[in-house]
Amino acid sequence: MRLLVTGGAGFIGSNFVHQTVRDRPDVTVTVLDALTYAGDENSLAPVRDRITFQRGDVTDSELVDALVRDSDAVIHFAAESHNDNSLSDPWPFVQTNIVGTYTLLEAVRRHGTRYHHISTDEVYGDLELDDPAKFTADTPYNPSSPYSSTKASSDLLVRAWVRSFGIAATLSNCSNNYGPYQHVEKFIPRQITNVIDGKRPKLYGTGENVRDWIHVEDHNSAVWEILQRGKIGETYLIGADGEQNNKDVVELILELTGQPRDAYDLVSDRPGHDMRYAIDSSRLRDELGWVPRYEDFRDGLADTIEWYRANEAWWRPQKDITESKYVELGR
Ligand code: NAD
Ligand code: DAU
Numbered sequence: 001m002r003l004l005v006t007g008g009a010g011f012i013g014s015n016f017v018h019q020t021v022r023d024r025p026d027v028t029v030t031v032l033d034a035l036t037y038a039g040d041e042n043s044l045a046p047v048r049d050r051i052t053f054q055r056g057d058v059t060d061s062e063l064v065d066a067l068v069r070d071s072d073a074v075i076h077f078a079a080e081s082h083n084d085n086s087l088s089d090p091w092p093f094v095q096t097n098i099v100g101t102y103t104l105l106e107a108v109r110r111h112g113t114r115y116h117h118i119s120t121d122e123v124y125g126d127l128e129l130d131d132p133a134k135f136t137a138d139t140p141y142n143p144s145s146p147y148s149s150t151k152a153s154s155d156l157l158v159r160a161w162v163r164s165f166g167i168a169a170t171l172s173n174c175s176n177n178y179g180p181y182q183h184v185e186k187f188i189p190r191q192i193t194n195v196i197d198g199k200r201p202k203l204y205g206t207g208e209n210v211r212d213w214i215h216v217e218d219h220n221s222a223v224w225e226i227l228q229r230g231k232i233g234e235t236y237l238i239g240a241d242g243e244q245n246n247k248d249v250v251e252l253i254l255e256l257t258g259q260p261r262d263a264y265d266l267v268s269d270r271p272g273h274d275m276r277y278a279i280d281s282s283r284l285r286d287e288l289g290w291v292p293r294y295e296d297f298r299d300g301l302a303d304t305i306e307w308y309r310a311n312e313a314w315w316r317p318q319k320d321i322t323e324s325k326y327v328e329l330g331r
Pocket of ligand 1: 006007008009010011012013032033034035036037038039040056057058059076077078079080081082096100118119120121151173174175176177178183
């Protein structure tokens with residue numbers, strides 16, 4: 001199979017490429033990535049001689065057409081992915097997440113290519129802390145931020161292209177990922193690298209907000225199941241029953257790094273901050289038999305801390321510039 005992976009130099013995409021090269025020697029991988037501030041070719045260094053890398057933009061219709069024409073399937077990870085950035089400057093989110101998805105959909109329509117769309121649980125908005133409900137594929141869309149609204153828009157484009165043009169697409173909406181190669185702007189890597197630098201972790205608001213954590217390897221194993229056996233037109237929610245509030249996560253990072261559990265700062269809250277996400281992944285488990293491998297968050301987090309300790313050369317160039325953006329936001 002010739003697989004085109006957009007956003008393969010980002011966090012989840014690079015892990016997906018590593019996993020694919022490791023486990024599926026019959027698959028030929030081409031990565032299309034614009035190498036924005038969030039993309040790093042070094043994330044692909046361990047597999048660089050086993051893949052083709054094309055630097056380019058998913059909104060470049062000529063380039064996308066040529067790459068899709070030569071592929072059997074496309075996995076579309078590329079996106080602007082950080083909520084805080086979307087609040088400072090929404091435009092790149094509209095361009096990449098909406099126009100980029102449109103560009104890919106038109107190419108797969110022309111060439112009859114199998115397409116899998118990577119999306120987020122944030123399209124469903126948020127839940128109250130005491131609500132017993134979890135998100136399912138039937139939960140109405142209700143995105144809160146510029147980021148999540150552009151992801152929701154891209155999902156709706158995919159659904160419309162399936163219904164109107166009959167493209168062979170599936171969608172997945174996953175909860176918060178953690179693991180190696182995640183940019184230091186994101187919550188867990190930011191706090192781990194702060195502690196490594198002798199700085200205190202920063203919790204937004206009161207730290208009560210809940211995220212449903214899943215290891216990136218589990219997200220990507222689910223994507224492979226859906227690509228191979230998912231029903232065309234279907235949406236699969238990916239989650240590993242990993243609900244934790246932010247305060248508990250920070251306290252665990254501090255404990256695992258040998259710091260006092262209260263050695264963090266409360267900082268100003270993110271505007272419009274979603275309170276809680278929770279995924280019901282029973283369709284994925286029941287229909288496709290998927291099960292997560294990383295069921296112990298403490299162990300997965302300890303491995304991730306070790307990875308950031310061992311790979312300072314990878315994240316160090318991004319750290320100061322990222323923190324200076326947070327200083328401007330007062331967070
Ligand atoms: P990331 O920001 O780490 O990586 C995004 C990648 O896309 C980068 O390599 C970047 O260079 C590339 N990119 C950005 N704009 C591009 C463009 N116009 N053309 C080509 N490449 C471009 O993001 P991530 O966390 O790996 O997320 C990947 C996908 O998974 C996104 O679609 C995101 O919405 C989705 N998702 C993420 C999470 C999470 O917890 N991180 C959870 C659910 C879904
Ligand atoms: O739910 C899936 C989504 O998860 C993905 O679609 C997004 O691409 C991904 O970035 C992530 O979005 P969040 O906004 O949940 O992730 P983030 O890492 O930015 O923040 C996680 C939680 O931690 C959130 O409640 C905000 C909080 N936070 C974040 C940072 C950076 C802090 O308390 N302190 C921080 O310094």
